[in-house]
Amino acid sequence: GQQVQQSPASLVLQEGENAELQCNFSSTATQLQWFYQRPGGSLVSLLYNPSGTKHTGRLTSTTVTKERRSSLHISSSQITDSGTYFCAMERDTGYQNFYFGKGTSLTVIP
Amino acid sequence: ETAVFQTPNYHVTQVGNEVSFNCKQTLGHDTMYWYKQDSKKLLKIMFSYNNKQLIVNETVPRRFSPQSSDKAHLNLRIKSVEPEDSAVYLCASSPGTGVYEQYFGPGTRLTVL
Numbered sequence: 001g002q003q004v005q006q007s008p009a010s011l012v013l014q015e016g017e018n019a020e021l022q023c024n025f026s027s028t029a030t031q032l033q034w035f036y037q038r039p040g041g042s043l044v045s046l047l048y049n050p051s052g053t054k055h056t057g058r059l060t061s062t063t064v065t066k067e068r069r070s071s072l073h074i075s076s077s078q079i080t081d082s083g084t085y086f087c088a089m090e091r092d093t094g095y096q097n098f099y100f101g102k103g104t105s106l107t108v109i110p
Numbered sequence: 111e112t113a114v115f116q117t118p119n120y121h122v123t124q125v126g127n128e129v130s131f132n133c134k135q136t137l138g139h140d141t142m143y144w145y146k147q148d149s150k151k152l153l154k155i156m157f158s159y160n161n162k163q164l165i166v167n168e169t170v171p172r173r174f175s176p177q178s179s180d181k182a183h184l185n186l187r188i189k190s191v192e193p194e195d196s197a198v199y200l201c202a203s204s205p206g207t208g209v210y211e212q213y214f215g216p217g218t219r220l221t222v223l
Contacts, residue, residue, distance in 0.1 A: 031210045031211075033211060033212060035214075037151075041216075042200065042214050042215060042216040042217050043153075043200065043202075043214040044214070045211065045212065045213060045214075048211040084151060086153065088153075088212070090210055098143070098155050098158075098210070098212070099155075100152075100153035100154075102150075102151070102152060103151055
């Protein structure tokens, strides 16, 4: 079954609104990373956050390891934030077990 | 700043041909990976390589094989391409010493006619 589940699948916001993206995983994660991908572009690492809360710019990620979930909060969304956001987790310590969610497609409109 | 380099950017070929994609990282990382991203943007790990140890995702067909000359390079060879191999192939690296934060290359888009 799907190891990593992301919600919502898609999200449309008006510029300036906040976004909350969710990631749930089926087993304990030892590594957790959020990525961004522009259409046709490569994956860009946003936050590496296996536990706790981390901030960078307008992004905040909170990972609760025991509850097997992580969230990505985008404040004051901008049109250039549009794209797909992926959550990826690794369970145990084996690097062969890196799993990606299906992504959340974010569209920010004027 | 790009630190994981992939060539070519695009490749179009016919069924049955052999292709090879290159990946180089300048981060000094110990571990490198190949991922496949399909048309629905689903990402699946294919291989990881660390200190001469290769880990293969068991769902990867045998026509795929990684090739490494040193820890900074991990190439991907496909012996006889099939239509379902059309996808974007992404190379990544990570420090690999208990921290697996991954850095991705720009990808190689393969189209099999």
